[in-house]
Amino acid sequence: MTIHREGKATIALTFAVLALLNIAVFYFLYDSPVMCWTILGISLVFFLFIVSFFRIPSREMQFDEKxxxxxxxxxxxxxxxxxxxxxxxxxxxxxxxxxxxxxxxxxxxxxxxxxxxxxxxxxxxxxxxxxxxxxxxxxxxxxxxxxxxxxxxxxxxxxxxxxxxxxxxxxxxxxxxxxxxxxxxxxxxxxxxxxxxxxxxxxxxxxxxxxxxxxxxx
The missing domain is CATH 2.70.70.10 (Glucose Permease (Domain IIA))
Structure with a gap:
């Protein structure tokens, strides 16, 4: 599987926004570890969804002019x-x-x-x-x-x-x-x-x- 070129900028931007969000959460809510780790988990799931959206799976194509x-x-x-x-x-x-x-x-x-x-x-x-x-x-x-x-x-x-x-x-x-x-x-x-x-x-x-x-x- 590879990542489509149309998704590279979106994936990079998503990663940057989620990274800043989680840094801020852990900094300001350090005394609420459950919330911090919950937000991190949700961020990871969302990031993986964005990556999967731009996937190009390896598959054997069918070719026939008819x-x-x-x-x-x-x-x-x-x-x-x-x-x-x-x-x-x-x-x-x-x-x-x-x-x-x-x-x-x-x-x-x-x-x-x-x-x-x-x-x-x-x-x-x-x-x-x-x-x-x-x-x-x-x-x-x-x-x-x-x-x-x-x-x-x-x-x-x-x-x-x-x-x-x-x-x-x-x-x-x-x-x-x-x-x-x-x-x-x-x-x-x-x-x-x-x-x-x-x-x-x-x-x-x-x-x-x-x-x-x-x-x-x-």
């Missing part, structure tokens, strides 16, 4: 036909993955291909499972085409998330499972597939980025 691989860890919360109004402007099959704060938050390319769109949108911070989160929340939309089909992936900030990071630019050639970006502290990723695509996951299923097969391309 498959759409999960771009994120989390739980499947939507599988439905809907109208995608930003890029395709027609009916698509939407599959959504909700990422809790405990999930790995690295986002990966579901297919290999050329980046046709990479667009950031400022917005609200509705809870990630809200029906309007896809169109009203802070989000970043990416479209990747492999010559046979185009897949849209949308990173959506949740109620806790305040920063979406995306590394892709229009015209880039990207590989399946390569890092697409990162979302801090709870979020969601939507995938828009051609109608009729065979979906290999079910509602409430837990998926793992880079490993779980979301769908099979025609």
């Amino acid at each position: 498959l759409v691989i999960a771009p994120a860890d989390g739980k499947i919360v939507v599988i439905e036909e809907t109208v995608e109004g930003e890029y395709f402007k027609d009916k698509r099959l939407q599959v959504s993955i909700f990422m809790s704060p405990a999930n790995v938050h690295v986002n990966r390319n579901p297919i290999s291909g050329s980046v046709k769109l990479s667009q950031y949108h400022a917005g609200k911070y509705l809870v990630a499972w809200h029906p309007k989160a896809s169109t009203e929340n802070e989000r970043h939309t990416v479209v990747i085409g492999n010559g046979k089909t185009d897949i849209l992936v949308r990173q959506i900030a949740g109620a806790l998330a305040r920063r979406i990071v995306n590394y892709l630019k229009p015209g880039m050639e990207v590989k399946q499972n390569m890092e697409m970006g990162f979302i801090k502290f709870g979020s969601r990723v939507d995938i828009y597939l051609p109608v009729g695509t065979k979906v290999n996951v079910n509602l409430e299923q837990i998926v793992r980025g880079g490993q779980t097969v979301i769908a099979e391309l025609a």
Whole structure:
């Protein structure tokens, strides 16, 4: 396991704040050892949680140009036909993955291909499972085409998330499972597939980025 580069500054700042807090607690409350050690214990647990949020676990990725691989860890919360109004402007099959704060938050390319769109949108911070989160929340939309089909992936900030990071630019050639970006502290990723695509996951299923097969391309 390694730590994602997006987390290094956050982890360093958290460590510094907690260290100063505990120094102050032990200095001013030295006559209340139970409280001092309790606060230290809570600080350690919180610090370890922050570190774990930015973890990149070692895992064997699945590569297959005929498959759409999960771009994120989390739980499947939507599988439905809907109208995608930003890029395709027609009916698509939407599959959504909700990422809790405990999930790995690295986002990966579901297919290999050329980046046709990479667009950031400022917005609200509705809870990630809200029906309007896809169109009203802070989000970043990416479209990747492999010559046979185009897949849209949308990173959506949740109620806790305040920063979406995306590394892709229009015209880039990207590989399946390569890092697409990162979302801090709870979020969601939507995938828009051609109608009729065979979906290999079910509602409430837990998926793992880079490993779980979301769908099979025609």
